Structure formats: C-alpha cells, structure tokens
Amino acid sequence: MHFATHPATVRLRAGLPVVAEIGWAAGSLWISSTLLDNWPDPHGYWRTPDAFAYGLLAAIYLPLVLRRRFPVAVLCSTGLCVATYLTLGYYHVVAVCGLATALYTVASLRPRRVSVRCAAASLVVFLWGTRLAEPGIGALSVAFVTVATLVCWVVGDGARRLRELTRRLRLEQEEKARRAVTEERIRIARELHDVIAHHVSVISVQTGLAAYVFTADPPTARRALDTVGDSAREALAEMRRMLEVLREEGPGPATATGPASAADPRGVPGLGHLDELVTRVGEAGVPVEVRITGTAYALPPGIDLCAYRVVQEALTNVIKHAPEARTTVRVDYGADEIRVRVKDDGSGRAPVRTATGAQRAAGHGLIGMRERATIYHGTVTAGPAPGGGFEVSLRVPVPRTGGDEADAVRTRRR
Known part of the structure; x- marks a missing residue:
C-alpha cells in the first residue's frame, strides 16, 4: 500500500488541522497571559490584572479552536468577552488579537454580506478599547484599529474569493475532463x-x-x-x-x-x-x-x-x-x-x-x-x-x- 494512502497517514493528515488550531489557541493564550502579567504600568493606566482578567483571556482565546466550524458564533463570543475585558479597563493590547483572528476567519469562510456586518461590530469593540490608550496617542490608536480591522477583513475576504476561484477552476477542469x-x-x-x-x-x-x-x-x-x-x-x-x-x-x-x-x-x-x-x-x-x-x-x-x-x-x-x-x-x-x-x-x-x-x-x-x-x-x-x-x-x-x-x-x- 502506498504511504500516502495508508489509513494511518490519512488519519494523521485529517488530524493535523485540529492540532494546529489547538496549538494556535493555547499559544495565543500563553503569550497574552505572559504579556499581561509582565507588562510594565508605572503610571497606573490600566486595572491591575486578577483572576477574572485571566479567565476572560481564556474565554477569548480557547474558543478559537472551533473558529473554522462555527466562525460567526466564535466571533460573537470573542467580541462579548473582549468588550467586557476592555470595559473593566485591563491592559487592552493582549485581548484584541483574538477578536482580529475571529474576524479574519469569518471573512474567509462566510459570504461578504455576513462578514461586513461582523467587521463593523468588531470595529466598534476596537474603538471602545482605544479609550485605554496612553495619553497623547488616542487619535493614532483610532486610526490603527480602523486600518487593522480593514486589513483583517480584506485579507480574509481575499482568501475566500481565492478559495472560490480555485473551486470553480477545479470544477471547470473536471467538466473539461468529462x-x-x-x-x-x-x-x-x-x-x-x-x-x-x-x-x-x-x-x-x-x-x-x-x-x-x-x-x-x-x-x-x-x-x-x-x-x-x-x-x-x-x-x-x-x-x-x-x-x-x-x-x-x-x-x-x-x-x-x-x-x-x-x-x-x-x-x-x-x-x-x-x-x-x-x-x-x-x-x-x-x-x-x-x-x-x-x-x-x-x-x-x-x-x-x-x-x-x-x-x-x-x-x-x-x-x-x-x-x-x-x-x-x-x-x-x-x-x-x-x-x-x-x-x-x-x-x-x-x-x-x-x-x-x-x-x-x-x-x-x-x-x-x-x-x-x-x-x-x-x-x-x-x-x-x-x-x-x-x-x-x-x-x-x-x-x-x-x-x-x-x-x-x-x-x-x-
């Protein structure tokens, strides 16, 4: 039996995406928790991290394991947790990456009419978090999160269109072969x-x-x-x-x-x-x-x-x-x-x-x-x-x- 068609190889190939999603979610949570715990705040701009802050980070990043199966649901859950996290005033940078990842996933897997609405809701959450920026860079933070939201949506939408084009080309090739x-x-x-x-x-x-x-x-x-x-x-x-x-x-x-x-x-x-x-x-x-x-x-x-x-x-x-x-x-x-x-x-x-x-x-x-x-x-x-x-x-x-x-x-x- 050829190695590529061996049952063990097929199962391994099918399980690699799941392992990659788990690694991505766990790695993102670890990096965010480490930054939250070690980020210097000599002027007291943000609320002191506590167990609830780490719990919110876990609620933001761990559901990303299911982002490809339930992209819109994961985006809604992540958006609510990020909004709660930002409302309580914790250090904001470590939370927004989860929402950006969820937005990219929706844009790459769902129709444009759905992803545009999700992008608008995500932008509102991001803009809400700019109030926690250091004094003097508020306007820069607004511009940054706006551009970042657009970039996440455009890249995800481009991936979706590329995948659809690839699928159409494959179908056309199959039809030509027939x-x-x-x-x-x-x-x-x-x-x-x-x-x-x-x-x-x-x-x-x-x-x-x-x-x-x-x-x-x-x-x-x-x-x-x-x-x-x-x-x-x-x-x-x-x-x-x-x-x-x-x-x-x-x-x-x-x-x-x-x-x-x-x-x-x-x-x-x-x-x-x-x-x-x-x-x-x-x-x-x-x-x-x-x-x-x-x-x-x-x-x-x-x-x-x-x-x-x-x-x-x-x-x-x-x-x-x-x-x-x-x-x-x-x-x-x-x-x-x-x-x-x-x-x-x-x-x-x-x-x-x-x-x-x-x-x-x-x-x-x-x-x-x-x-x-x-x-x-x-x-x-x-x-x-x-x-x-x-x-x-x-x-x-x-x-x-x-x-x-x-x-x-x-x-x-x-």
Whole structure:
C-alpha cells in the first residue's frame, strides 16, 4: 500500500488541522497571559490584572479552536468577552488579537454580506478599547484599529474569493475532463462504425454471392471469398492503426503534417486510398465511377480522413440500401475548399419520401459524417437527389498557406 494512502497517514493528515488550531489557541493564550502579567504600568493606566482578567483571556482565546466550524458564533463570543475585558479597563493590547483572528476567519469562510456586518461590530469593540490608550496617542490608536480591522477583513475576504476561484477552476477542469472523455468515446465509436460497417457490409454481400454461386460458378465464388479475406484483413489493419493512435500519448498519424497516405501508403486512410475503396465496392457488385475536378493538392490529414470516411460511409449505405444502383463519386478541389458528392441513381433503393426519413435511414452513419464535418467547420447534406436516387454531399473549407495558393494558381494557369 502506498504511504500516502495508508489509513494511518490519512488519519494523521485529517488530524493535523485540529492540532494546529489547538496549538494556535493555547499559544495565543500563553503569550497574552505572559504579556499581561509582565507588562510594565508605572503610571497606573490600566486595572491591575486578577483572576477574572485571566479567565476572560481564556474565554477569548480557547474558543478559537472551533473558529473554522462555527466562525460567526466564535466571533460573537470573542467580541462579548473582549468588550467586557476592555470595559473593566485591563491592559487592552493582549485581548484584541483574538477578536482580529475571529474576524479574519469569518471573512474567509462566510459570504461578504455576513462578514461586513461582523467587521463593523468588531470595529466598534476596537474603538471602545482605544479609550485605554496612553495619553497623547488616542487619535493614532483610532486610526490603527480602523486600518487593522480593514486589513483583517480584506485579507480574509481575499482568501475566500481565492478559495472560490480555485473551486470553480477545479470544477471547470473536471467538466473539461468529462467532455474530453465523452468526445473521445464518440470519436472511437465513430471510427469503429466507419471501419466495421463498411467492411462487414462488403463481407456480407460477398459471402452471400459466394454461397449462391459456390457450385454453379466456382471461380466467381473464389473471387468473392478472396474479396472477403481482403476486406477482413483491411478491417483488422485499420483497427490496429486506430488502437495504436489511441495508445500514443503524443501526436499520432492524424495530427502529423501532410497527408498520411502520401507519407505511408498503409497509414491513416485518405482520398489517396479512394481507388482501393472503389475497387472493393465494385467487387461487392456496386459499380462506382470517380470524377475528380480541379488540381489535387495535399489536404490536412484530418480533412483528408474526413472526406474519405464520408465517401466510405456513403458507399456503405449504397451497398446496404441500393446494391443495384450505379454510383458516382465527385471530388472537387477548390482554391479554398474541397467538395465531395456521392450520388446513386436509385436502382433497387426503397423510396424515401422526406429528408427526415433519409436521416433515419442513414442512422448513426449520417450523424458521424456530420460530426466529422463540424470539427473542420464543414457541412454534410444527405437526401433524395433531384433526378432520382440518393445523394450525400460534403463541403469543407481547406486552410491554405500563401505558398500553396500561389502554386495552385500557377498550376491552373498552365
């Protein structure tokens, strides 16, 4: 067991504040009693200390042990004892420290509306004691006790506000941590959905095809089973890449500079893997045509992955809901944005009457696509296409450096 969490250590740590309060109260009482007994008074300014004076000092300082549990009650008790002590004319300096400590405690633990009233009452008691000051320093005593009261209140109130600020910061940090955990869970769920849904859909279609033609057309069945194996291996590879990214503490492939596909063909998927995706979907029986307009340029890795996943999810939905449809994937590289559109002709798709119905049909996939696009200030729309069929469209702004934009302009001019 770790020393810091040992039960004896926990009990000791919990008891230290109590020991400190007892030591503070007892030490203050001892110092005050010693000063009262030994303070010289050759001119007889103050009343001779007696047993009642020492009893009042004990009543002033000993309750300070409970000042953090009952700050207002201890202040009232201490104030009454100090007022009695000063009224009887004993040496005044040794009593006021207890009331100042009680005032600081109230200001540090109670709301301002309470501590201000307590400060005003304490100031009245302090001013009452200034009549016992030595001749000639009455005005100085009034100024001193006024400033001392303000200092005690201001310091205590500042400690209270600092503690409240610390508590709010801690709560904000805990809330940020909870949000980060939630966002990470959503990100993991999104990645799992994108990886598994597509490959499982391909595997399901190809398995059905292989079973259907297993006896009548063995070569087709073998090709279907090969596609099943390739899809399974690619799904496992993507799962392993995702787990590696999650295990890394530093920036992973998704945050590196430049597209992952350009640095490592087996890295995080991007539009560089679009041909492989289309080939795999075509083997599942869905013919796909790819059209690229504009001059292709390196996308930031996050946007590259976002575009790829949107195309992947849209094609997965085609496999599920319109396996006989001809599909077109259009990628438009704009100067400051990229647009991706996946449209099928609707062959074999059940009719969708409204956009709301389309959203329900897309399910978590559409939600995941929109979440991805929102991260990069993009938009995703999905619904029935004007000419029939279904269309998914992505638009994401692409931050470009001055050099990149100039290169793109020169390339277009050529």
